[in-house]
Amino acid sequence: MSASIPQYFQLLRLVTQHGRFRHSGENFNQTRQESLKELQEFIPSIESHSLDSGTTNSFIAQAAFIKNSFQQKGGHLTAGQLSYIRIPKSASTSMSAALLEKVYPTLSQRKLNGVQINFLTDATLQVHLEDVSRTYFTIVRNPFSRLASVYRDFYENKDSHFIYRDYLFGILPQTLTFSEFVDRISCIPDRLKDQHIKPQHLFLQYYVKQNISVKVFKLEDPEKLNAFLKEHSLQLPHLNKSQVGYDYRQYYTPSLLKKVSALYQSDLEKFGYSLE
Numbered sequence: 001m002s003a004s005i006p007q008y009f010q011l012l013r014l015v016t017q018h019g020r021f022r023h024s025g026e027n028f029n030q031t032r033q034e035s036l037k038e039l040q041e042f043i044p045s046i047e048s049h050s051l052d053s054g055t056t057n058s059f060i061a062q063a064a065f066i067k068n069s070f071q072q073k074g075g076h077l078t079a080g081q082l083s084y085i086r087i088p089k090s091a092s093t094s095m096s097a098a099l100l101e102k103v104y105p106t107l108s109q110r111k112l113n114g115v116q117i118n119f120l121t122d123a124t125l126q127v128h129l130e131d132v133s134r135t136y137f138t139i140v141r142n143p144f145s146r147l148a149s150v151y152r153d154f155y156e157n158k159d160s161h162f163i164y165r166d167y168l169f170g171i172l173p174q175t176l177t178f179s180e181f182v183d184r185i186s187c188i189p190d191r192l193k194d195q196h197i198k199p200q201h202l203f204l205q206y207y208v209k210q211n212i213s214v215k216v217f218k219l220e221d222p223e224k225l226n227a228f229l230k231e232h233s234l235q236l237p238h239l240n241k242s243q244v245g246y247d248y249r250q251y252y253t254p255s256l257l258k259k260v261s262a263l264y265q266s267d268l269e270k271f272g273y274s275l276e
Contacts, residue, residue, distance in 0.1 A: 007187065008189060011192070013187075014171050014184060015168065015169050015171055018170075018171050018173075019170060020058075020169055021058055021169060023057060024165050024166050024170070026165055031161070032119050032122075035116050035119045036123070039116065039120055042100075042124075043123045043124075065168075065192075069191045069192050070191060072205070072206055072209070074126070074129065074206040074207060075125050076125065076126055077099045077100070077125055078126055079099045079102035079103050081134050081135060083136045084136075084137060085137070085203060085214060087200050089141065089146045089153075090140055090146060090219055092118075092121075092139070093114050093117050094238060097112070097117050097237055098234050098236060098237060100117065100121065129210055132212060135232075136212055136213065136214045136215065138203065138204065138216055138217070139217050139218075139225065140200045140219065140271050141200070142218075142219075142220060142248075142273050143267045144249070144252065144257070144273075146200075147260060148178075148248035148252075150196045150197060151178050151251065152246070155174055155176065155181065158174070162174050163194070164194070167194055168192065171184060172185070178256070182256055182260060182263075183259070190202060199263075199266055199267050200271070201267055222236075
């Protein structure tokens with residue numbers, strides 16, 4: 001769903017009313033370097049795309065983010081003839097870990113945490129097509145479950161790195177309830193949504209325009225996914241799995257279901273999900 005002009009005004013009003021124009025001082029680039037300092041041998045000498053510079057100037061950081069959001073590009077991890085299109089919060093850490101060990105065989109000797117896996121994946125991702133003959137695939141997740149997982153990981157888990165501290169001038173503070181979180185991200189145009197809350201079909205847009213056929217597997221249908229991975233001598237490890245069982249439906253009221261359904265209507269239709 002493309003953003004309308006009123007939605008940009010909604011975002012502007014949200015930034016004006018709740019934004020923080022002073023950067024928190026947190027340096028993303030420094031965090032990334034510290035996480036990868038023991039993995040330098042696995043990082044490509046020339047990264048295939050530019051990463052956040054880690055600037056602590058709020059306006060410069062936001063301008064860079066917005067510029068990058070309007071660039072059409074892909075994001076796939078390639079091992080042999082297999083290319084995985086990463087969609088965050090859809091078993092992406094686990095799948096990336098499996099592919100990275102194919103790319104760097106000695107990596108299996110290291111015990112990496114989720115943050116290291118994701119940063120190394122960022123450095124290894126390819127954003128342009130080099131070989132259209134490869135098999136491209138991705139994993140999608142029920143949008144309602146995916147959004148609840150984002151909230152659990154970054155809002156309820158106070159010990160985790162809070163990725164939205166400076167995002168869009170801090171309009172998504174960690175004090176938000178799930179209902180408030182949904183209301184605020186509803187004001188953010190899809191192009192400007194962070195990758196964890198961006199509609200999943202948008203990650204495939206680049207490949208669709210390049211006439212690339214992408215195999216799409218649902219996280220909720222593990223038999224098909226595991227059969228495919230087995231054909232390629234891969235298996236999906238269970239990483240970043242919640243230590244406490246929960247039912248994502250507990251986060252939703254009837255009104256929230258309608259709001260999230262409207263937010264991710266294209267995902268629901270394209271991937272065959274429905275209100276439950």
